[in-house]
Amino acid sequence: MEKSRTLRDRLRLGLRRGGHACFVLFRVTVPTFILMDLLRRVGVVQAIGAACAPFMSMFRLPGEAAIPVLLGCFINVYTATAALGSLGLSGGQVTTLGLMLGMAHSLFVETTVLKSAGARALRLLVYRMVMALLVGWGASRLFIGSGQ
Amino acid sequence: MPGGAAFIAALVAEGGSFGAAILGASLSGMMFSLKIALILVPALILYELLAPLPVFERCGRALGPWLSRLGMSPPCTVPLVAGLFLGIIYGAGIIIPIAEEKKIGPDELHCLGLFLCTCHAIIEDTLLFALAGAGGPGEVAGRMLLLAGLRLFLALAVLGGRQALLRRRGKKPSLALD
Numbered sequence: 001m002e003k004s005r006t007l008r009d010r011l012r013l014g015l016r017r018g019g020h021a022c023f024v025l026f027r028v029t030v031p032t033f034i035l036m037d038l039l040r041r042v043g044v045v046q047a048i049g050a051a052c053a054p055f056m057s058m059f060r061l062p063g064e065a066a067i068p069v070l071l072g073c074f075i076n077v078y079t080a081t082a083a084l085g086s087l088g089l090s091g092g093q094v095t096t097l098g099l100m101l102g103m104a105h106s107l108f109v110e111t112t113v114l115k116s117a118g119a120r121a122l123r124l125l126v127y128r129m130v131m132a133l134l135v136g137w138g139a140s141r142l143f144i145g146s147g148q
Numbered sequence: 149m150p151g152g153a154a155f156i157a158a159l160v161a162e163g164g165s166f167g168a169a170i171l172g173a174s175l176s177g178m179m180f181s182l183k184i185a186l187i188l189v190p191a192l193i194l195y196e197l198l199a200p201l202p203v204f205e206r207c208g209r210a211l212g213p214w215l216s217r218l219g220m221s222p223p224c225t226v227p228l229v230a231g232l233f234l235g236i237i238y239g240a241g242i243i244i245p246i247a248e249e250k251k252i253g254p255d256e257l258h259c260l261g262l263f264l265c266t267c268h269a270i271i272e273d274t275l276l277f278a279l280a281g282a283g284g285p286g287e288v289a290g291r292m293l294l295l296a297g298l299r300l301f302l303a304l305a306v307l308g309g310r311q312a313l314l315r316r317r318g319k320k321p322s323l324a325l326d
Contacts, residue, residue: 006200014196017238018189021272025181025188033177034170041169077273084280085180086173091291094281098295102273103266110236110265117227117240117247118254119261128265135302 024078032082036067059100060140061093068097072105080105092143099139103132184279188272195233195271218307219259219314223251228260235269259307266303270296 039045045064053063064087072080080101084094107125115121198204208229212222220228227246230239243264247257278292 007197010196010200011193014193017196018192021188021192022181022185025185026178029181030174030177033180034173037169037173077276081184081276081280082177082180084277086176089281091281091283091287094277095291095294098274098277098280098291099298101277102295102299105273106237113236113240113244114261114265117244117257117261119247119257120254121261123258124261124265127262131266131302131306135298139298 028076028078029082029085032071032079033086036083036086058140059096059136060144061096062087062089065089065093065097069100069104072101073107076106076109077101090144092145095143096136096139100132100136103135104128184276187279188275191271191275199233217311218263218304219311220256220263221252224256224260227252228263231260231264231268232270235272236264238269259310262310263303263307266306267299270299274299 036045045067048067049063051063052066056063056065059065068080068083068087071083084097089097107128111121111125114124208225211225215222215224215228223246227239227243230242233239234242236243246252252260274292274296277295278288281288281291283291
């Protein structure tokens with residue numbers, strides 16, 4: 001009796017979390033896809049790509065890949081994932097970007113949480129960004145061929 | 149997914165109008181979300197169902213001695229596991245109150261922060277990134293294991309390295325190891 005109730009509670013909790021994730025996913029992805037499509041038609045994506053190409057080439061990534069990185073850092077991983085999906089990158093490029101974004105994302109919100117928990121949040125913020133660059137560089141050597 | 153996107157793009161390119169472009173983009177956005185949701189939602193539900201099993205609680209207790217090597221004491225286990233699986237934002241409700249109880253020292257808290265910054269929300273984030281790329285289920289699973297494994301490894305390496313460095317400098321690590 002007791003057990004089945006907690007099981008039901010757990011199921012409800014899981015459903016709520018899944019539903020919330022789903023909601024965020026759709027709410028964020030569809031507008032991001034539309035915006036990315038429009039920006040590509042107008043040429044903004046290409047312009048950002050050209051501007052960021054020298055920096056992103058350190059990670060053997062196209063300049064456009066800067067868009068998910070920036071979106072991930074300033075907004076959240078859902079937006080970044082949506083932008084990532086609309087770029088049509090290779091598996092190795094997605095792995096590299098996934099690792100970089102895993103290190104550094106939702107920087108404002110997560111730094112605030114860590115700060116309220118009493119951690120040395122600014123130092124952690126710098127650590128995350130440095131780590132993202134190092135990991136991205138390492139991962140690109142491992143997962144992306146040099147012939148890009 | 150690029151296959152689906154390309155199909156829709158080809159369909160829409162015929163019309164070429166602004167409305168058709170928006171329709172095409174939102175359709176491919178929806179298909180992309182749907183693909184991710186189909187895996188992400190069952191995974192999150194399964195996690196919530198399995199997490200309270202006693203096996204995992206025993207694992208948590210077994211973690212204690214390992215934590216001390218990373219500069220953390222047993223009270224860190226709960227916030228660590230919460231951040232690791234739920235993420236920093238979802239886990240905030242667990243992490244902040246425990247940190248405020250002051251059972252965790254400032255240096256331990258820093259270690260905890262370092263670990264969680266390197267490696268958190270291991271199910272959700274990893275799945276999202278793994279699913280974002282093209283490839284069959286095998287490739288997605290492989291990428292997920294790779295992403296999760298590497299982040300965990302990095303978190304352990306960074307904290308282990310930090311403790312080793314502190315010891316070498318002759319400073320007493322935050323917790324006695326012997």
